[in-house]
Amino acid sequence: MVRIDRRPVVTLGETMVLFDWNGTVVLDADRARAALNVVLARRGLPTLGEAEFSLRFRLPLAQLFGRLGLPEADHAAAEEEWNTELAATQTRLREGAAECLTTLARAGAWLGVVSAASAAAVRFDQRALAVPAVWNCVDASVGDKLELLLRHRPQRPIAFYVGDSADDLRCASAAGYTAVGVADADSSPGALRAAGAAHVIERLDELLAIVA
Numbered sequence: 001m002v003r004i005d006r007r008p009v010v011t012l013g014e015t016m017v018l019f020d021w022n023g024t025v026v027l028d029a030d031r032a033r034a035a036l037n038v039v040l041a042r043r044g045l046p047t048l049g050e051a052e053f054s055l056r057f058r059l060p061l062a063q064l065f066g067r068l069g070l071p072e073a074d075h076a077a078a079e080e081e082w083n084t085e086l087a088a089t090q091t092r093l094r095e096g097a098a099e100c101l102t103t104l105a106r107a108g109a110w111l112g113v114v115s116a117a118s119a120a121a122v123r124f125d126q127r128a129l130a131v132p133a134v135w136n137c138v139d140a141s142v143g144d145k146l147e148l149l150l151r152h153r154p155q156r157p158i159a160f161y162v163g164d165s166a167d168d169l170r171c172a173s174a175a176g177y178t179a180v181g182v183a184d185a186d187s188s189p190g191a192l193r194a195a196g197a198a199h200v201i202e203r204l205d206e207l208l209a210i211v212a
């Protein structure tokens, strides 16, 4: 019997794909909502669904608590509870993330993270969520994404940046990347395209067809 080698041929050796972290690879909006809902439920206040959360959630916390009906004298205690819940609540990966990352890595793409989050937060999520260890570079605590993206751009002839905020997409286009926006409840495809997204996806494995 002839055995067929099903390992993919390396085809993405000329391609680099960099990712924003929070809201793109790791979804933390749910974590913020879960923490807020614990605070509200303890006080007998109505909890927020996904759509309502994305409409009403605005920092600073004290003002948010005020709008949601907590008396001012309770804001400090509520904030402490919120922080405790946030630290204890698990984040999750965007749908299709693990498959997308392992497939791109196997095909030889250069993969990286360029994120404003701290290195500790990225490492924590990476371990807690068992994100495939595929990264060629991880840049955390990035204040100026444009500068970082410009610095990485010569790495490979073809480059994509995947992000969930308008700023991600503006920086990506300005630095010569194909900007890919990830859409969900808080970011509409129209807004992402207006900010420079050439493609808009919901699941990360949709990226495979775009990159190939």
Ligand SMILES: [Mg+2]
Binding pocket: 020, 021, 022, 023, 024, 163, 164, 165
């Ligand atoms: Mg983000």
